[in-house]
Structures are given as C-alpha cells and as structure tokens.
Amino acid sequence: MRLIRSSHRQTDPVTTDLRSGQGSRLLPGPNQSWLELFYDLAFVAAIVVLSSSYSNNKTIPHSAWLMIIAGMIWVAWLETTLLTNRSTLQRVWPRILTVVQMALILVVAIAADDTLGNNTELVGPLYAVVLVCLALLFRSARRTRPELAPYISHHAGRTIVAAVLFAGSPFYADEWYWIVWLLALAIIIYPGRSSNVDESIDAHHLVHRFGEFTIIVLGESFLKIGLVATEEPLDDVDLIGLPLTFALVYIIWWLYFTDVTAAGLPDGTNRRRVWIAAHLPLQVSIMSLAVGLSLIMNPTIDAVEPGYIRMILVPLITISVSLAVLNLTTGTTVGRRRARIHGVAAVVLLVAFVVLQVNGGYQEEGTAILAIVVLGTSALLIRRIDDPGVATTS
Numbered sequence: 001m002r003l004i005r006s007s008h009r010q011t012d013p014v015t016t017d018l019r020s021g022q023g024s025r026l027l028p029g030p031n032q033s034w035l036e037l038f039y040d041l042a043f044v045a046a047i048v049v050l051s052s053s054y055s056n057n058k059t060i061p062h063s064a065w066l067m068i069i070a071g072m073i074w075v076a077w078l079e080t081t082l083l084t085n086r087s088t089l090q091r092v093w094p095r096i097l098t099v100v101q102m103a104l105i106l107v108v109a110i111a112a113d114d115t116l117g118n119n120t121e122l123v124g125p126l127y128a129v130v131l132v133c134l135a136l137l138f139r140s141a142r143r144t145r146p147e148l149a150p151y152i153s154h155h156a157g158r159t160i161v162a163a164v165l166f167a168g169s170p171f172y173a174d175e176w177y178w179i180v181w182l183l184a185l186a187i188i189i190y191p192g193r194s195s196n197v198d199e200s201i202d203a204h205h206l207v208h209r210f211g212e213f214t215i216i217v218l219g220e221s222f223l224k225i226g227l228v229a230t231e232e233p234l235d236d237v238d239l240i241g242l243p244l245t246f247a248l249v250y251i252i253w254w255l256y257f258t259d260v261t262a263a264g265l266p267d268g269t270n271r272r273r274v275w276i277a278a279h280l281p282l283q284v285s286i287m288s289l290a291v292g293l294s295l296i297m298n299p300t301i302d303a304v305e306p307g308y309i310r311m312i313l314v315p316l317i318t319i320s321v322s323l324a325v326l327n328l329t330t331g332t333t334v335g336r337r338r339a340r341i342h343g344v345a346a347v348v349l350l351v352a353f354v355v356l357q358v359n360g361g362y363q364e365e366g367t368a369i370l371a372i373v374v375l376g377t378s379a380l381l382i383r384r385i386d387d388p389g390v391a392t393t394s
Helices: 032-056 060-086 092-111 120-143 146-167 177-189 203-231 241-263 269-295 306-328 333-359 364-386
Strands: none
Touching: 032 060, 032 092, 032 203, 032 269, 060 092, 060 120, 060 146, 060 177, 060 203, 060 269, 092 120, 120 146, 120 177, 146 177, 203 241, 203 269, 241 269, 241 306, 241 333, 241 364, 269 306, 306 333, 306 364, 333 364
C-alpha cells in the first residue's frame, strides 16, 4: 500500500478552402466541439469513481491520494484541451488515440480506488500510457499546424519524459514515488519557450472549454446527491438538505460564470498561466464538495461522522480563494474589487470553520445555510460591481 493511500470553435486556420483550392481536404467527421464533449464523458465517469472512493474512505491520507489522482487526470484533460484549441482532430488516427486515452483515464480512476482492491501499483504505468497517447496526439498535430512544429515537438518530448517517470513507479520506494509523480506533472505543464504559442490560442474556445469542465464538476454534485437519496428509504432522507445543496451549487455556478467567463481569457502569458492553474484547486474542490453536500441528505450524519464538516467548509474556502485569484488575473479595477469580495468570503468561512472546530458544534444544515448566506452576499455584491455606475476606475 502506498504511503498516501495508497459550435464553439473558430475554424482551424489550415482548414481547406475549397474555393481557392488551398490546403488539404480533411476527412469528414463531427465538428471539433462535439468530439470534445464526447471526450469529456470519460472524465465524468472518472470523477464519479473518485467521488465514490472518497465517500467510502474520507481519511486525510486517502483524500491526499485522490487529490493527486484528480490532478493527474486534470493535467491530461488540460493538455488535450490545449492541443485541440490549436489543431483539429479530424483524421482517423488522432480520433483513435483520443478514444484510447478516454478509456485509460477511466481505468486509472478505477485502479486508484483502494476500496475495490489494492490496485494502486498500476496507476503509474497506466497513466504513462495516457501520456504516450497524448505525445502521439501532439506529433500528429504537426500535419495540421506545421508552423507550431517547434512547440509541438518540444511539448511531445517533455510528455514522453514524464511518461517514463510514471512508468517506473513500481520501482520507487513508497516514501518517494509521489515526489517523482509531482515532478513528472511539473515537466508536462512547464511553459514552453516557443514563440507564437500564445498567438495561436483561441481565447474564446479555451474559456468555453474550462466553463464546460466546471459545469461537469458542478453536475457531479447533483449526481452524488441523487445517488445518496436513492440509497436510503425516502422517509430517512433529509429533504430539507435538498434545497440547501441545490442553492449552494447554484451560487457557485453564479459566481463562476459571472466572474470568470464574462471576463474572458486574460492578456499576457503569465496571467494566462495563473488563470489556467487556478482552475485546478477550484474544480478539485467542487468535486470534494459534492461528497460533503451529499452528507446533508443523511439525517444521522451528526452522530456517525461529526468530523466531516470540513468536507463542506474547506472546499468552499478553496473555491473562494480560487475565484479571487481568477479575478486578479484580469488586471482590472473590477477584477480587483471582485477578488476582495471573494477574499473576504474566504476569511469569513475560515473563521466559521475554526469556531466550529473549537466548539465542536457540528451541524451540516446550519453550515450549509451559513455558506449560502456568505456566498450569496458575495454574488449580490459582485452584481453591484457589474453596474457601470459602480465599476468605475479608481
């Protein structure tokens, strides 16, 4: 056992222009956006698997293990998204690689679930194959975007290096393997040095893709609530918790799609990198929050699992901080004002968490109401900032 417990797109610039006769004809197939949505289905399933594993084992070591796995899966999604942002996957070979990667992502999530048996030794080698598929996808993109050949080659090479590190997981000591994994992930996402990379990004498409993935993790909250509700007789389900959980998820949706998507992709390479990175803690926290919210539906949870109030407040604190960082990347007065509101909300939730920890006054419904009040107030204040009469340059 391991130590830690172990259409939306613009037309591609090289798409065939039949009237001028330039370019090479692409094989017919569904539009890129439909392929990407199909690709996301594998991550929906993987998130459900990780959520179920978290529900069955809520210890801190196991939670840390699942956070690493979620980060690995997120990196695979991110790198594939950045590739499809720059190049279409209309040919047969890239589509086959995409489907293989989808299947492997789900297998990685299943292997990481220790409640199904100790398969954690397989996670590293399996993820290595995911990275090999990703590297091959990058190589295939050279045919459609030859002007990005230096960037693609460099990126594919770093992905292969990371794959080798993951493939060697069975030979690492249990005390050190996770350090090697984090190093490998850093090698993958380390910014490239090639010119014209930022210029090649379709900003509208990238913002839309991150919004779609955020919708997926928010939807997992509803799925988790529904599964919990069907596990118990209707008389034993706390129906008061149902509107509370829906209200909280809706407010998070409101805050993200009012703040982040409306502002668009920030200008500047460093701001864009921070913007992308801030989505990882945001989306992982939403995943873990889904399990915490599902506990509200169980009326006996106070007597059985009183310590798991952290599963509601800690993710909400992280979500507020992530939203603050995302707003700061805009570099605007409105963004800074919004960031302050999210920062204050995070502080209020943190104080509430400390007070509950000290007093031991755990009450899931009361905590949910407190979170709704705090985040709902944030949403109302941000709405005022949207008013041109308020959002003036200071």
